[in-house]
Amino acid sequence: EGAGVSTTHRIAVIPGDGIGPEVVAEAEKVLEAACVPAGIALEKKSFPLGAEHWLATGQTLPEETLEEIRDQDAILFGAVGAAPGDTRIPSGLIERDILLKLRFSLDHYVNLRPSELFPGTVSPLRDPGEVDFVVVREGTEGPYAGNGGVLRQGTDQEIATEVSLNTAHGVRRLVRFAFELANSRERKKLTLVHKHNVLVNAGHLYQRTVNAMAAEYPDVTVDYLHVDAVTIFMTTDPSRFDVLVTDNLFGDIITDLAGAITGGIGLAPCGNINADRTAPSMFEPVHGSAPDIAGQQKANPVATILAGAMMLEHLGHPEQAEQIRGAVRHDLEVNGVQARSTAKIGDAIVAALQA
């Protein structure tokens, strides 16, 4: 599309708690700057969800709100969660009843997390090499299914279980997405990450699914690594990775590590994708609400800005998405990771975009 032709997308905005509102404000600024010249209109509707909202109303994510959100084209999400010390809020309640509820209800089966070491950023690794990979994390099953329970709680005989649920349906659609992505990239490499020598049931379902689909993608090189070995290669040879596909919990763990080695999760975006488009997809930073630095303009908005770019790409505007990424790259190249306020970083990226 060009200027003059107008497309409208309805966006649910969930700023959330802590630094969420600050970083979302910058992402909105940058999205605006990328969209307006291209005739793309974002019709935004804000939803006040999070720990603060729960304290005020006793509500996490009511059915009506979920249905309103389901009606939008995409979701821009900041971060939710109480301060670790806040005893008024049961641990994990906000994360489970808002963030995970959105992922599961809207069938965000691909949790997509690209990692790139941008010029101007500082890796804690001595010699990271060129890092540019994507983790395709499962988002709607596995150990996150909320299955399991407690028997005889608080006694000497207590038993607590966690059940990881994995289905052919869930694994296939995930692995399909990962193969398509690998096939579209230059190196065309796909690494399955699991622990199938111990978790034989789930692990072999993943391995059989990858093996069966590999024949359809003769150009894609496939390999396998145990999750423990992945943590080693992430620190000693991260440039070996291209596309990684893995379950919900392993994906959670290795993407925080991936964020760390590429300069911090302040730069790492995440797309919660419903690739069948039966419900809106959701875009967020990998980081959390960081209550300790909230309201101080100390948070880095780049992760959320890059999540905004992923959102534009998902909505059919790869050109504008690439403009945002280019502006982020440019800003990091010029200004590096010097301390600037959240708004200053957002403004600089807008300026780079308009230059």
Place this chain on the structure above:
Amino acid sequence: EGAGVSTTHRIAVIPGDGIGPEVVAEAEKVLEAACVPAGIALEKKSFPLGAEHWLATGQTLPEETLEEIRDQDAILFGAVGAAPGDTRIPSGLIERDILLKLRFSLDHYVNLRPSELFPGTVSPLRDPGEVDFVVVREGTEGPYAGNGGVLRQGTDQEIATEVSLNTAHGVRRLVRFAFELANSRERKKLTLVHKHNVLVNAGHLYQRTVNAMAAEYPDVTVDYLHVDAVTIFMTTDPSRFDVLVTDNLFGDIITDLAGAITGGIGLAPCGNINADRTAPSMFEPVHGSAPDIAGQQKANPVATILAGAMMLEHLGHPEQAEQIRGAVRHDLEVNGVQARSTAKIGDAIVAALQA
């Protein structure tokens, strides 16, 4: 004890596959050099278990062999496991039916993994600082319980489950060990590692157990980190850690990462401890059988040599254990990580011990 007074310990030696026999040979050399002058006799009995043995005999770990091993005072274990490409051996069979069977049958509920950045070694981190922590990993339950199953395998309706089993009994004895260890160390810091915002059942059992026991250890500072956050701090600030306590699977993952940031798992030892001493404990390197470099004298025996030191400490000889550690430190300081044959490294450590 001094020279002249003689103590005898019966040691089961399981060299295993790949580089196992090479690294175990060096550990035996070093143990001999530390024990003989102190009048400690190691009466060794070798057990030919592993992938090669299974191919030749169809046996992994028969009951009679397990009972013979149970009769010893301690176990020195190399590594077991087939080459990744070897299709004659079902994936993970050897690891589960030998290594995990030993850990579970002999009630090795503490999987103890110290991480220290020795002088002369090279961390992949730009600025690791002083690293000296211990992971107390659970060894007999959690996701490793072998629970779960597959329904409708190979169909569109396949469901595969993994059940993590956690008991008050199992968690308490582990956490007790971790508190005692933290209390005995200079910094007296204990970090619980879990994911209790998502895995609420198991996570809260761990958290409640730690909270309840903390009152008995007023000098120990206790904190909590999600496993994903641990991977970040391991790469950005590993010197913050002192003692970490965690479940079987999280422990598996973070100790490979810990090995990587302290110069590689070629240096990382592991004690599988039955702290009630109802069965022999087992000492092994964290690394595996590395079939690709087997028989070439390329493996680093330091992890197994340090495992030997842990074994001596467990058998009541902390002085000899410290001598071995001192010799390893000295050798690394003088010779660093320059390429030497497996035997050369063992010989140099023996020489340092005798100097």
